[in-house]
Amino acid sequence: MSTTASLDTPRLSLEAGAEGASHLTLRNDSDVVEEYALRVVGPAEPWAEILPDRVSLYPGQDTTATVTFKPSRSASIPAGDFIFGIHVLPTEHPEDAVLPEGVVEVLPFLExxxxxxxxxxxxxxxxxxxxxxxxxxxxxxxxxxxxxxxxxxxxxxxxxxxxxxxxxxxxxxxxxxxxxxxxxxxxxxxxxxxxxxxxxxxxxxxxxxxxxxxxVLPWRTIKAVLFLLFLATALTVAWHLSVESVRLSEPTKPVAPQGAALNVLPYGIQ
Missing domain, CATH: 2.60.40.10 (Immunoglobulins)
Incomplete structure (x- = not known):
């Protein structure tokens, strides 16, 4: 194997909204100068970054790259474990690509x-x-x-x-x-x-x-009922007064005194 790579912190626990990092150590064990392309793969890829993402190494030389994780504080990133890998692809010997793996635990939060x-x-x-x-x-x-x-x-x-x-x-x-x-x-x-x-x-x-x-009975309803009662009372009083006025205005017929004799003339006598 011409390439070796390992993570110094293969497991991280992060609060949502916080930031954490792990370091990748990369070594060229081949006998040629090798260029490597580095990329984070897995569910954590959208909120992970590796710098530098391309390195060149002489035979027997090693270097490090920093993998930074920034899970946002939102419901879009659920709490739990996220497995990730660092895909290390050599340009000269692609068959010797390696994939060291790790886990990022995003801690739960309530809001x-x-x-x-x-x-x-x-x-x-x-x-x-x-x-x-x-x-x-x-x-x-x-x-x-x-x-x-x-x-x-x-x-x-x-x-x-x-x-x-x-x-x-x-x-x-x-x-x-x-x-x-x-x-x-x-x-x-x-x-x-x-x-x-x-x-x-x-x-x-x-x-x-x-x-x-x-x-249940608002004041406006009570006022309306009182007004109707007042109106009904006024109309009743007015009707009685009208009836009494008509009765008093009618002419009276003369009435003979009790016990008085009627003066009736015989038929045919004027």
């Missing part, structure tokens, strides 16, 4: 965000919201959801109450908000609440919202 839609709702008997949860991390995450409010004035129904979100995806859940007690009349009341999404590992995500509870 979960959420949004409550809409932030504010309104209704007499409650309303429906939706929660969108994004997993920006590089591992699946399971999240428990729960609703709460100061004073326990609202009731919450979540469907589903638990979500498993794959890296780089979004999942939704419906949140039904219901007032614990009705407001029969008066002015609307604003109820503040929060939906908490708690991952198995990592900090919880707190989503604030509000619900405006309308009374």
């Amino acid at each position: 979960t965000t959420g949004e409550l839609m809409p932030r504010m709702s309104r209704g007499k008997r409650g309303a429906k919201h939706h929660v969108a949860l994004d997993n920006w991390g590089n591992v699946p995450v399971t999240v428990d959801l729960a609703g709460s409010d100061p004073g326990d004035l609202l009731e919450f129904e979540l469907e589903p109450p638990e979500l498993t979100i794959e890296p780089g995806t979004v999942q939704f859940t419906a949140v039904r908000v219901r007032p614990a007690e009705k407001i029969w009349s008066g002015t609307p009341a604003t109820r503040m609440f929060a939906v908490t999404a708690t991952p198995e590992d990592g900090p919880p995500v707190l989503l604030d919202g509000s619900h405006v509870q309308d009374p």
